[in-house]
Amino acid sequence: NAGVMQNPRHLVRRRGQEARLRCSPMKGHSHVYWYRQLPEEGLKFMVYLQKENIIDESGMPKERFSAEFPKEGPSILRIQQVVRGDSAAYFCASSPMSRTGNTGELFFGEGSRLTVL
């Protein structure tokens, strides 16, 4: 069973360009989370999605950032008009539908490292 797959692993963009990060959850998982880790800082929650629904986007910056998890295909984190401050590691995690509603056991991918020049 393949783990959470993220691509690209490394992405370089110039200021003003768009960055698209993809995340394929583990097979059978219907919950996806995105976290951001700035250099030398901790992991910060960004957004929680289920198929075709954004459940919690309280950690998403108000502008330029969007996320989706379509019925078919991977989850996408999109950053428009990137700035140098967007340089970070972006981690995706997935979890299965839990009968108890317990969402604490997440499986993380290896991350996508965005560098903005």
Next chain:
Amino acid sequence: DAKTTQPTSMDCAEGRAANLPCNHSTISGNEYVYWYRQIHSQGPQYIIHGLKNNETNEMASLIITEDRKSSTLILPHATLRDTAVYYCIVILGNEKLTFGTGTRLTIIP
């Protein structure tokens, strides 16, 4: 207000048991204690979680005090590959994970 308090860093000799403490004095009755770790440049890895009882799996043991105000993660025979930042997280069952600063554990050869 942080829900947990962990030492900033710890060292442990290779082959010995690594005991990582976590204080969560304001934990409520329905909140779980989760432990994750992040090895350098990798994604976080789930280790173990518990509510009231002590738990053990192939990676570690989790000891929760009777009053639930603190817990200890035990790695029974630490190896160099256990060098990582270890996060203790307290959440309700349906809450999202919030990572603090964790404990940077260094295993010494």
